[in-house]
Amino acid sequence: DADVTQTPRNRITKTGKRIMLECSQTKGHDRMYWYRQDPGLGLRLIYYSFDVKDINKGEISDGYSVSRQAQAKFSLSLESAIPNQTALYFCATSDSTDLSGNTIYFGEGSWLTVV
């Protein structure tokens, strides 16, 4: 089983709909992240959380919101989906006590298509 699990793995939704992507991890890491990946644009950080009480905006947070329900769970919401939010979304985790430099580990990704 994957250490970082994302659901759903694939979703097609209509413009204007609310969609939630969920992430859970069994790695025991305190930090969690949401990235999106678009062809030619690479990985871009949407939101990150250092612990349950700490949420921070990343590079491209507009149109997104997040919730850290527990140390192991971090969900990403699109309140009103639009077509340019069609992308591959990755949840990721890291361990702040990792002396090797806070290596980030990625989930398997969620393909989201907004039509």
Added chain:
Amino acid sequence: QKEVEQNSGPLSVPEGAIASLNCTYSDRGSQSFFWYRQYSGKSPELIMSIYSNGDKEDGRFTAQLNKASQYVSLLIRDSQPSDSATYLCAWRGGGGADGLTFGKGTHLIIQP
């Protein structure tokens, strides 16, 4: 703005040769550097991390870091067709406050 620059490729290398991937970054405060490999449609997987100037070797992979020149590179010796993928470099700045900044990736093709 903090940036990471990579040549998007594709970079084509014959099987058995050395593949050389390069990355430059803009923030002199950068602390940690990472190379990830990503197969099409899959999640990035960590290959190597490096935080000190010089070379770090792990099997067929060698990461090189030069903080004065602000570049980090990855060498893949004895390239195999299974090495064909997109390679992403990433860095974490001082304080580790904002996750990793990723380059756009270099598409590597190993020709049999």
